[in-house]
Amino acid sequence: MAKSRFWLYFSSPKTFYPFSGKLIPWCVGVAAVLMAVGLYMGLLVTPPDYRMGDSYRIIYIHVPAVWMSMIIYMVMAGWAAVGLIWNVKLAEMMAGALAPTGAIFTVIGLWTGALWGRPTWGAYWVWDARLTTYLVMLFLYMGYIALRSAIDDPRRASKASALLAIVGGINVPIIYFSVKWWNTLHQPFTVAPGQESKIDPTMLWTMMIMVIAFWAYTLAVSLIRVRCDILEREKNSSWVAELLQGSSAGNKQ
Amino acid sequence: MIWSSWSEFIEMGGYAGFVWWSYGVTVVFMVGEVVLLSKRKRTIIQRLGRFIRADRSKRNAE
Amino acid sequence: MKARNKRLIFVIVGVAGLAVAAGLVLNALNSNVAFFFSPTEVKADKAPKDRTFRLGGMVVDKSLKREDDGLTVHFQVTDKLETMDVTFVGILPDLFQEGQGVVAQGKLGSNGVFMADEVLAKHDETYMPPEVQDAIEKGEKANMQKNVSTN
Numbered sequence: 001m002a003k004s005r006f007w008l009y010f011s012s013p014k015t016f017y018p019f020s021g022k023l024i025p026w027c028v029g030v031a032a033v034l035m036a037v038g039l040y041m042g043l044l045v046t047p048p049d050y051r052m053g054d055s056y057r058i059i060y061i062h063v064p065a066v067w068m069s070m071i072i073y074m075v076m077a078g079w080a081a082v083g084l085i086w087n088v089k090l091a092e093m094m095a096g097a098l099a100p101t102g103a104i105f106t107v108i109g110l111w112t113g114a115l116w117g118r119p120t121w122g123a124y125w126v127w128d129a130r131l132t133t134y135l136v137m138l139f140l141y142m143g144y145i146a147l148r149s150a151i152d153d154p155r156r157a158s159k160a161s162a163l164l165a166i167v168g169g170i171n172v173p174i175i176y177f178s179v180k181w182w183n184t185l186h187q188p189f190t191v192a193p194g195q196e197s198k199i200d201p202t203m204l205w206t207m208m209i210m211v212i213a214f215w216a217y218t219l220a221v222s223l224i225r226v227r228c229d230i231l232e233r234e235k236n237s238s239w240v241a242e243l244l245q246g247s248s249a250g251n252k253q
Numbered sequence: 254m255i256w257s258s259w260s261e262f263i264e265m266g267g268y269a270g271f272v273w274w275s276y277g278v279t280v281v282f283m284v285g286e287v288v289l290l291s292k293r294k295r296t297i298i299q300r301l302g303r304f305i306r307a308d309r310s311k312r313n314a315e
Numbered sequence: 316m317k318a319r320n321k322r323l324i325f326v327i328v329g330v331a332g333l334a335v336a337a338g339l340v341l342n343a344l345n346s347n348v349a350f351f352f353s354p355t356e357v358k359a360d361k362a363p364k365d366r367t368f369r370l371g372g373m374v375v376d377k378s379l380k381r382e383d384d385g386l387t388v389h390f391q392v393t394d395k396l397e398t399m400d401v402t403f404v405g406i407l408p409d410l411f412q413e414g415q416g417v418v419a420q421g422k423l424g425s426n427g428v429f430m431a432d433e434v435l436a437k438h439d440e441t442y443m444p445p446e447v448q449d450a451i452e453k454g455e456k457a458n459m460q461k462n463v464s465t466n
Contacts, residue, residue: 043276044254044262047444051410054266056442058275065279085323104282112275119271121435122408128350166330170337181341182348183371185418190440199442217283224290231297235304244302245309 011090013230014239020223027220034213041206049203058116063207064214066109066134070172072102072218073137076144077169080162090226092158093233095165096148097226101218103141110138121185129178130186133171140168154233351418354397362423370399370429371418371437379413392417392429403431410436 042060049056076098083092113131114124125131144161151157179188191197197204234240256262265272341348351371352362362368370392378391387404390413401419411417416437421430 039276044256047255047446048266049442050445050448051412051415052438053268055268055271057265057268057272059442061275061279081326085326086319101286104286108279108282111278115271115275119268120408120410120438122410123433123435126350126435129348166326167333169330170333174337174341182350183353184350185435185437187438187440190442198440200444200447203442221286221290224294228290228294228297231301235301240301241305241308244298244305 011088013090013093013234014237016090017227017230017239017243020227024220024223027216027223031213031216031220034209034216038206038210038213041202041209046202046206047200052120055116055119058112059203060207060210062109062112062116064210065105065112067211068214068218069102069105069109069137070175072098072105073141073165073172074169076102077165080158080165083158084162084166089155089233090230092155092162093226093229094222095162096158097222097229098218099141099145099148100225101221103138103145105214105218106134106138106141109134123185126185128184128186129182130175130184133175133178136171137168137175140164140171144168353394354392354399355394357399357423357429358397364423367420367422367432369418369420370401370431371416372399374411374413374415374417376413392419399429400427401429401431403434405432405434407434408436410438412436415439 038060042057046057048054076095079091079095079098082088083095113134117126118124144164147161147164148157151160178184179186189195190199191204191207199207231240263269351369354370354372356362357370362370372392372394375391375393375398378389380389381387382389386406387402388407389400389402391398392401393399401421402424403419403421411434416439418435418437419429419431420433420435424430
């Protein structure tokens with residue numbers, strides 16, 4: 001079965017470690033370049049909004065951060081499910097490595113949202129369906145991280161926290177559709193599949209550049225984190241010993 | 254470039270506080286994550302390197 | 316049955332069950348999840364009486380009137396079916412504008428006027444430069460004049 005061997009090849013930490021190490025510099029490069037372009041466009045080139053003036057420039061970090069935090073949650077829950085069902089150690093580690101970055105983006109989303117809400121709506125925070133369900137996601141992230149670190153045995157910690165991640169996954173579509181299902185203070189979709197976007201093309205492009213930059217950033221950071229986790233969990237294996245002996249002999253790690 | 258002067262850029266059309274606090278905190282969080290992570294990575298590699306060397310010299314001595 | 320197939324079924328059934336449960340809960344909560352009531356809902360007595368609630372809709376064009384004290388404002392909120400009078404004492408948010416969305420929190424007075432103690436501007440989902448907005452307005456005006464002349 002060549003196919004299963006192919007997946008086995010990449011799901012083994014021993015082969016994944018050097019492979020991901022080659023991927024990281026590319027992700028870092030893409031993230032750095034696109035972030036520089038996005039910030040330049042967002043702060044210096046794009047025109048102000050006809051109603052919100054220059055306060056709308058928060059969109060260029062608010063929307064990418066919020067999208068990223070929700071996508072990361074779904075991917076994290078997906079890895080957690082793979083780890084739970086097929087008992088793949090690397091999938092468990094990937095899920096755990098994504099959580100801190102997802103939580104950070106959620107905090108950024110809430111923070112920038114508050115600072116945008118004040119000049120736009122007249123309030124930093126309201127308990128409408130969109131904002132409340134999004135806050136729930138922050139608690140899910142924190143619960144997930146806390147549960148993982150509360151259980152000493154990494155396999156058991158992964159199994160227990162995977163259940164929380166999967167169950168909490170229900171919240172993500174609720175966040176997304178909340179502006180459609182209920183009347184909220186938060187405005188409905190500006191950009192959505194199957195609908196003409198209601199944003200000026202230059203603004204849209206700038207936002208999309210930042211979205212891709214945040215993707216690359218997330219990939220880089222989560223890969224670095226999962227490599228740390230791999231080293232810690234596999235520290236007694238011979239390949240780690242060989243790898244680190246090579247690095248202590250002066251080779252580039 | 255839509256700004257005619259440096260101070261106009263800083264003022265952000267009167268929304269300086271909101272815009273700069275948003276961007277500033279975002280930068281602090283993201284840079285902070287990268288710095289903490291690379292620190293963690295260095296510590297792990299140093300610690301495991303010491304651990305492996307100690308293990309080897311013990312085995313050599315036996 | 317293999318252990319991993321058992322786990323797969325367990326997870327799928329669990330998630331499906333949870334989705335159904337979440338759907339039922341959300342359905343039951345539906346009316347309470349609403350951030351505001353529309354004028355139609357208020358006139359149909361769906362909003363709580365003697366208790367604060369939020370009224371949301373569009374500010375009627377040219378309905379904004381300021382009293383001489385500079386703080387008290389009167390305006391009308393509509394959902395294009397029903398219209399309600401609103402009185403508010405305080406400073407309106409920057410983005411408060413006639414023809415735009417608004418959410419007011421307060422109580423319904425006995426005279427049918429909504430006494431607001433907090434007014435929030437509801438932003439729509441469009442983002443564009445001022446020049447585009449000018450062009451659109453000009454286009455609309457030109458269209459209206461054309462319609463008038465052809466009528």
